[in-house]
Each structure stands twice: as C-alpha cells, then as structure tokens.
Ligand SMILES: Nc1nc2c(ncn2[C@@H]2O[C@H](COP(=O)(O)OP(=O)(O)OP(=O)(O)O)[C@@H](O)[C@H]2O)c(=O)[nH]1
C-alpha cells in the first residue's frame with residue numbers, strides 16, 4: 179500500500195496565487211494580496227483527502243533557485259533537502275514564459291513536479307489560452323488548470339497528486355538541455371561531481387550541482403568546499419565557467435539564464451493561443467494614472483487621506499451609536515448586580531471588567547473594522563506596488579528603495595506583520611532600516627487613539643495633521659538612521675503585477691481573521707488592564723503612582739498625572755491606552771472631554787511614538803535580535819517624551 | 834545586486850558599441866533589444882533571471898518622475914527598475930514606435 183502521509187509543497191514565482199491555494203486547501207489564513215513577496219516564511223497546514231493525511235507547505239515566491247535572497251535559499255533547501263513527496267509548481271498562465279524559467283530549475287533539481295496552471299481566468303481576460311495538454315507533453319509532467327480565487331480545479335489537482343503518488347500517473351520530466359558548448363562542460367563537470375562528491379550527490383543531483391557551479395552559485399560552492407575533494411571540483415568548475423564566459427562574452431550565469439529563457443520562450447510560444455483582444459483597458463488606464471509622474475502623487479495622498487477620512491466618519495457614527503446602547507445596558511447590569519453582590523465587587527466587575535469590554539467594543543472596533551476592510555482592498559487591488567514605484571526616489575533618501583514603502587503602508591494596519599514584511603528588502607541592513615521606520619507608523623490601534631480622541635473631540639484636521647507630522651518624522655529619523663548606518667542602497671527590481679478586481683471573499687476573510695485576533699487577544703488584555711487599574715484604585719496604590727509619575731507626566735508633558743497609568747499599559751496594546759484613559763479619568767470624576775485640546779494632542783502624540791507595543795518589540799527582536807529591538811524601544815520612548823514635552827510648550831505658546 | 838543610484842560612466846559600456854545606449858535614454862513607448870547589463874555580479878545575474886537576457890525586447894512603459902524609476906515590459910511582464918539599475922542595462926533601440 180502506498181504511503182498515507184504526504185508532504186506537498188507549493189512553489190513558484192511571487193504573486194502567482196500559492197497562498198490562495200494554500201488557504202483553499204488547508205482552510206488557514208496565510209496573507210494574500212496583489213504584490214510580490216508576501217509570504218516570507220514557509221507555512222504548513224493539514225489537509226485530509228481520500229484517506230491521505232497531507233501536510234501542505236506554502237513557500238515564499240521566488241524567481242530562481244539561485245542563492246540571491248533569504249527566500250530563495252529557504253525554498254531551495256526545503257525542496258532539495260527535505261524532499262517533499264510532491265511539489266506543486268504554481269504557474270501564472272498569464273505570464274507563462276517567465277514562470278517556465280523557474281519550472282525548468284525544478285525539473286533540473288529532479289523534483290517530483292506537478293504544474294498548477296493558475297489564473298487561467300486572468301489569462302483569458304488578457305485574451306490568451308494555454309494549451310495545457312501540449313504543455314504537459316512538452317514538459318513531461320501533469321498540468322492542472324485552476325482558478326484559485328474561486329477554488330475551481332482544486333479537487334482535480336489533489337486527485338492528480340494522489341495519482342502521481344500511487345504511481346498511476348508517471349512523470350517523464352523534460353531534461354533541460356543546453357547548447358553544445360555549455361552541454362559539453364556540464365557533462366564533464368557532472369561526471370567529476372558524481373565521482374568525487376558521492377555524499378553531496380545523495381542530496382542534490384550531480385547534474386544540478388554541475389550547472390550551479392558553472393553558474394558560480396556561492397551557496398553551492400560553499401557546500402562543495404566542505405568535502406575533501408571539493409577543491410579539485412571547484413577549480414575545474416572555475417576553469418570551465420571562464421571558458422564559457424570567453425566564448426559568449428557574458429558572465430556564465432547570464433549565458434545559462436539566456437539558454438533557459440530561450441527554451442521557455444520556445445515552449446511558451448508553442449502552447450499559447452491568442453484567442454481574443456485583451457480586455458484589460460480599464461486596468462491599464464488605472465495603471466497609467468496611478469503611476470503618472472505628476473498625477474500619481476496627488477492620487478497617492480488622496481488614497482491615504484481618504485482612508486482615514488472614511489474610517490473617521492464611519493467609525494464616529496458607529497461608535498456614538500454603540501456607546502448610547504451600551505451605556506444603558508451598563509446601568510441596567512449595575513442595577514441587577516448590586517441587588518445581590520457587595521458594593522466593592524460590583525465596582526470591580528462594572529468598572530474593571532465590563533467598562534473595559536464595552537470600551538473595546540465601542541471605542542476600538544468601530545474604527546478597526548472599517549480600517550481592516552480598506553487596507554485589505556488596497557492590498558488586494560494591486561495599488562501597493564504602484565505606490566512603491568512612486569516612492570522609490572524618496573525612499574532612496576533614507577537608504578532604502580521603493581519596495582520598503584509596502585511594509586510601511588502595511589504598518590498602518592499592524593506593525594507586527596509589517597516588521598516581518600521587511601524581509602522583502604534584500605540586505606540585512608535594509609531590513610533593519612525599514613523595520614526601524616515601520617514601527618513609527620501609527621497602526622490601527624494608534625489610529626483608534628488619534629481618531630477617537632483628537633479626531634473626535636478636536637476635529638479631523640488635527641488628526642490628519644498628526645498623521646502628516648508622523649510621516650515627516652519617519653523621513654527625518656530614516657535619514658538620520660541612514661547616516662548612522664551608511665551603505666550603498668540596493669537598486670529596485672520589482673515585478674509590477676496588473677491591477678485586479680479585489681475578491682470579496684479574500685477581503686472578508688482577511689478582515690475577519692484580523693478582527694478575530696483583536697477580539698481574542700486585545701479584549702482579554704483590555705479586561706486585565708481594567709481590573710488592575712480598579713484594584714490599584716481600591717487599594718490606594720494609585721495615589722502613590724500618581725505622585726511618582728507626576729513630575730514627568732504632569733510637569734513635563736502637561737497631562738493629568740493619572741494618565742501615566744494608561745501610558746504604561748499602552749505598552750501591552752496601544753488601544754488600551756485610550757480605553758484606560760477613560761477609566762482613570764473616571765476615577766478622578768472626569769471624562770475624556772475634560773482634557774484640553776493640547777492635552778489630547780500630547781497624549782496622542784506620545785502614544786503614537788513611544789515604544790511600539792510588546793508584540794512589535796518581540797517581533798523586532800526575532801527579526802533583528804534583542805539588542806537592536808531594545809535600541810528601537812529606547813529611542814522611541816525618549817523621542818516620544820521629548821516631542822510630547824516640546825509640543826506641550828509650543829502649543830501652549832500659540833494658544 | 835548592489836545597484837545604487839550612481840550613474841555608470843562611459844567606460845561601463847565595455848564593448849563600446851556605437852548603436853548601444855543605456856535603457857534610460859529610451860522614451861516612453863520605445864522598444865530596445867537588450868545587449869548587455871553592467872554592474873556587480875549579483876545585479877547582472879538578477880536581471881538575467883528576471884528575463885533581461887541579451888537579445889530580448891524591452892519596452893519602456895513609464896519613466897518615473899524626478900529622475901525616478903523605470904517601468905518596463907519584458908517577456909509579457911511589467912517590471913519596475915530603479916534609475917540606477919535601468920541605467921546599467923544597455924539596449925539597441927528599435928526606432929519604430931517612437932510616437933509613444
Ligand atoms: N484572477 C485571479 N487572481 C488570482 C488567482 N489566484 C490568485 N489570484 C490573485 O493573485 C494575487 C496573489 O495571490 P497570492 O496567493 O497572495 O500569491 P503568492 O503566490 O502566495 O504570492 P507571494 O507570497 O507574494 O509569493 C492575489 O491578489 C490573488 O487574489 C486566480 O486564479 N485568478
């Protein structure tokens with residue numbers, strides 16, 4: 179009987195739909211969106227199909243199996259070393275030639291490959307159809323056409339996986355052959371590799387090692403060097419590569435890439451049928467407008483600003499409605515509780531637990547949910563890479579390139595995935611620089627404070643001014659960090675995927691999974707914070723804290739001393755700061771509106787900048803190590819306090 | 834792929850072929866045939882892997898503002914290249930579609 183436990187890996191170019199397929203197969207929620215480089219770590223999920231227990235692995239999207247970036251090494255090692263039972267090579271039917279380049283490399287690695295010809299709907303929109311049968315004949319591997327976003331073809335693909343596993347369907351993969359001069363040298367080197375490095379050949383095919391060495395792949399060369407006879411092989415490879423370069427007048431990897439592309443071009447031409455004129459006029463017009471050298475910028479500003487305006491209007495409306503509802507509910511519950519509980523318990527439950535939950539629901543959710551929807555729309559439409567294109571120049575000024583603008587935009591949603599998303603930057607230095615500025619972007623939680631306090635009680639203009647100030651600050655700090663950590667910025671090379679109509683399903687799923695995180699993670703923390711503050715107040719500890727914090731909070735920042743408490747709790751979750759601000763003011767017999775406009779601004783400014791929350795710091799530590807994460811935290815706290823005090827004094831002067 | 838923003842000098846075009854110009858000198862809508870790319874090993878290889886190999890046609894879709902990046906089409910795919918990167922790709926212009 180065949181194996182009942184399988185591992186299948188999804189591999190392919192960036193942005194072809196691997197994660198959509200992964201989500202379809204496993205029911206999980208890997209991030210999906212219309213820009214290249216979303217999946218940066220491999221993800222795994224379970225699937226049961228026809229009695230098989232399958233582990234599905236989603237790999238980062240890559241263009242080649244060379245050792246260019248972290249993602250490429252992650253994917254290559256997984257495929258070559260961990261040897262999944264089947265590799266599903268997801269291929270974008272609307273960009274076949276470029277995708278085949280990668281397919282050939284999988285075939286060279288002699289991996290068991292099945293091709294998922296995805297996005298056939300979008301190819302049809304471009305007026306092309308791929309003859310799957312012909313392509314399957316040419317490559318010698320099975321091909322299943324799919325439309326991942328609707329789930330069409332998923333069953334067929336799984337059935338094909340099983341057919342291959344059970345031996346029902348045989349693979350006769352194409353042997354990728356090169357031109358005479360290259361082929362001769364590949365074969366020479368292949369023989370040498372298999373005779374001198376038998377252990378290495380148990381992991382990697384000898385021919386593949388030979389090709390990689392001819393391509394001067396540093397990672398493979400490093401592996402070869404570890405063997406006793408490695409030096410001999412490397413010397414020979416070096417000589418052969420030099421010969422090739424002499425004949426062709428190009429670096430050897432270019433020579434070999436050219437050949438692979440020539441073959442890809444030939445096959446793609448043969449199997450592509452042009453059926454109709456493309457129907458992507460609207461998408462192209464949108465593209466032209468949003469990347470226009472002049473128009474593009476006002477559009478970018480409008481997109482970002484209208485995001486906040488919409489959230490503000492919608493959020494305020496819902497927030498006010500909910501507050502009214504819950505206020506009455508709370509009064510009612512209080513009445514019921516006090517009929518059978520002692521006063522102190524009622525106080526604890528009411529002000530601690532219930533007030534927190536209610537505040538979470540009435541203050542945070544109304545802003546957070548619309549925010550997530552709009553962000554998901556932006557992510558799915560394909561606007562982010564356009565914004566990255568427009569911002570390339572400016573990002574160079576802070577030692578980065580346009581791609582870094584994508585994690586920056588994601589930071590408005592939540593800093594944690596944005597920090598991880600910095601891996602789309604190519605070097606470690608750039609990843610850190612990008613991470614450093616990303617944590618200064620006000621996430622949805624900080625937006626709750628900015629819009630829910632400043633926006634609501636002072637006005638939208640003041641809230642927008644805070645956002646604008648934050649961007650200026652990001653630029654200045656980025657510039658300073660660039661000066662401190664000098665180095666030549668890497669140039670931008672990024673695929674610009676076409677605009678696509680966002681899939682409603684994706685948007686709703688994404689919004690729900692993010693909202694769910696808020697409910698499961700943030701609400702318990704909010705309740706915990708509320709109870710703690712209530713306990714502090716009841717035990718008399720609060721007065722002590724107020725006294726200690728007073729010089730800094732009151733003297734320097736000009737805030738009521740009690741606000742020190744929500745500021746400390748804000749480290750756990752930023753929206754907690756606002757919720758608890760309400761709580762502590764209540765202890766003093768005040769409400770939010772009793773704060774002056776300057777106090778509201780200072781409070782929001784400080785929470786916007788000081789230490790990104792604990793989850794972000796932990797993520798930074800994972801990505802950049804503890805020392806750098808702590809440095810970020812310390813810098814941000816110092817900066818927040820400095821700017822907060824400065825703002826207090828300056829604003830007091832002008833008003 | 835140390836591309837950077839520095840512009841390559843004349844001597845970066847080692848073959849010094851007369852009809853070969855930097856991609857940055859094409860106007861929007863113009864097409865060129867890639868001759869070669871210059872720069873660090875990593876950059877040149879990366880460009881080849883993304884499909885910019887000698888002999889392939891590229892079309893300039895958009896020249897970014899303020900000395901900014903380029904958007905090109907190659908092998909049916911749109912790519913954004915930073916100005917520094919684009920200036921290192923040398924092409925033979927096909928002056929047919931110069932109307933853009
Ligand atoms: N029209 C259409 N769009 C699709 C299809 N499959 C995926 N998409 C869209 O393509 C985009 C990329 O999908 P992802 O699954 O995130 O791509 P990925 O391959 O995981 O990308 P990376 O993680 O960045 O490498 C998303 O906007 C999807 O909605 C499809 O079959 N048809």
Ligand SMILES: [Mg+2]
Nearest residue numbers: 196197216217
């Ligand atoms: Mg993905």
